[in-house]
Amino acid sequence: xxxxxxxxxxxxxxxxxxxxxxxxxxxxxxxxxxxxxxxxxxxxxxxxxxxxxxxxxxxxxxxxxxxxxxxxxxxxxxxxxxxxxxxxxxxxxxxxxxxxxxxxxxxxxxxxxxxxxxxxxxxxxxxxxxxxxxxxxxxxxxxxxxxxxxxxxxxxxxxxxxxxxxxxxxxxxxxxxxxxxxxxxxxxxxxxxxxxxxxxxxxxxxxxxxxxxxxxxxxxxxxxxxxxxxxxxxxxxxxxxxxxxxxxxxxxxxxxxxxxxxxxxxxxxxxxxxxxxxxxxxxxxxxxxxxxxxxxxxxxxxxxxxxxxxxxxxxxxxxxxxxxxxxxx
Numbered sequence: 064x065x066x067x068x069x070x071x072x073x074x075x076x077x078x079x080x081x082x083x084x085x086x087x088x089x090x091x092x093x094x095x096x097x098x099x100x101x102x103x104x105x106x107x108x109x110x111x112x113x114x115x116x117x118x119x120x121x122x123x124x125x126x127x128x129x130x131x132x133x134x135x136x137x138x139x140x141x142x143x144x145x146x147x148x149x150x151x152x153x154x155x156x157x158x159x160x161x162x163x164x165x166x167x168x169x170x171x172x173x174x175x176x177x178x179x180x181x182x183x184x185x186x187x188x189x190x191x192x193x194x195x196x197x198x199x200x201x202x203x204x205x206x207x208x209x210x211x212x213x214x215x216x217x218x219x220x221x222x223x224x225x226x227x228x229x230x231x232x233x234x235x236x237x238x239x240x241x242x243x244x245x246x247x248x249x250x251x252x253x254x255x256x257x258x259x260x261x262x263x264x265x266x267x268x269x270x271x272x273x274x275x276x277x278x279x280x281x282x283x284x285x286x287x288x289x290x291x292x293x294x295x296x297x298x299x300x301x302x303x304x305x306x307x308x309x310x311x312x313x314x315x316x317x318x319x320x321x322x323x324x325x326x327x328x329x330x331x332x333x334x335x336x337x338x339x340x341x342x343x344x345x346x347x348x349x350x351x352x353x354x355x356x357x358x359x360x361x362x363x364x365x366x367x368x369x370x371x372x373x374x375x376x377x378x379x380x381x382x383x384x385x386x387x388x389x390x391x392x
Contacts, residue, residue, distance in 0.1 A: 064112030070271030087123025121153030152191035
């Protein structure tokens with residue numbers, strides 16, 4: 064495993080990040096694995112050299128964070144050997160102050176996350192969404208204070224448009240607040256819209272891109288069908304994915320992925336991940352897994368070098384999507 068810097072920071076991370084949204088409670092999502100089912104995935108990830116783990120307080124109401132923390136401790140990993148990121152924004156209760164990016168919620172949220180993780184600090188603390196109801200200066204000052212108190216090492220953002228990220232960066236520079244070092248947005252072969260504005264901004268500002276859903280929530284695996292059908296429980300019940308994908312042009316991209324995969328003797332998953340890894344602005348890919356072979360496939364994809372002809376084949380059918388509002392997970 065070759066490691067890379069987390070954005071412009073000195074932290075070294077594996078190019079595959081284990082996403083833990085799929086670990087928690089079926090009461091949150093029917094396809095989620097419980098703690099006993101999730102434990103082998105952490106063991107396999109560590110065996111393969113993965114040291115980067117991503118979660119959010121919102122996932123399974125915090126249970127994902129708790130599972131991640133217990134797994135890393137039980138594996139006997141010292142805190143300096145793992146890089147952990149979590150997020151803040153989503154509702155963590157019924158009260159209006161138990162959500163969003165106010166200073167009040169951020170201070171409570173980090174305390175809850177650290178308690179569930181069983182850690183003194185997180186390496187990367189990310190805002191999960193843009194909050195139009197809170198001044199960005201309030202959010203940035205609170206995040207900077209978390210860095211100053213040692214509860215957070217670096218801050219990042221998720222699901223921002225280019226204009227939103229630009230506002231945060233401008234405010235950070237004006238007031239001396241800590242800057243975002245990473246952006247975690249959706250990016251895959253059927254959702255490339257951020258190539259137009261967001262990613263050029265990230266390159267210009269030295270911000271690392273850590274894509275979520277590199278396989279389009281499993282859509283690129285080739286086991287989804289028109290009408291919201293699929294071969295897996297998640298494929299048939301993931302309404303969020305049904306809103307994002309399933310256009311004719313999306314299926315045309317999957318067909319190209321399958322063609323390249325067959326010619327290479329590889330899986331759709333590996334080809335889709337290899338395409339993402341070729342972009343210099345991509346720091347690490349957040350891979351969510353529900354079967355152990357998913358981790359092996361992801362790591363094996365790191366060795367694939369696509370030809371220019373293959374890249375053209377994969378990219379040609381793409382049709383941009385409409386602007387997304389990124390509804391809550």
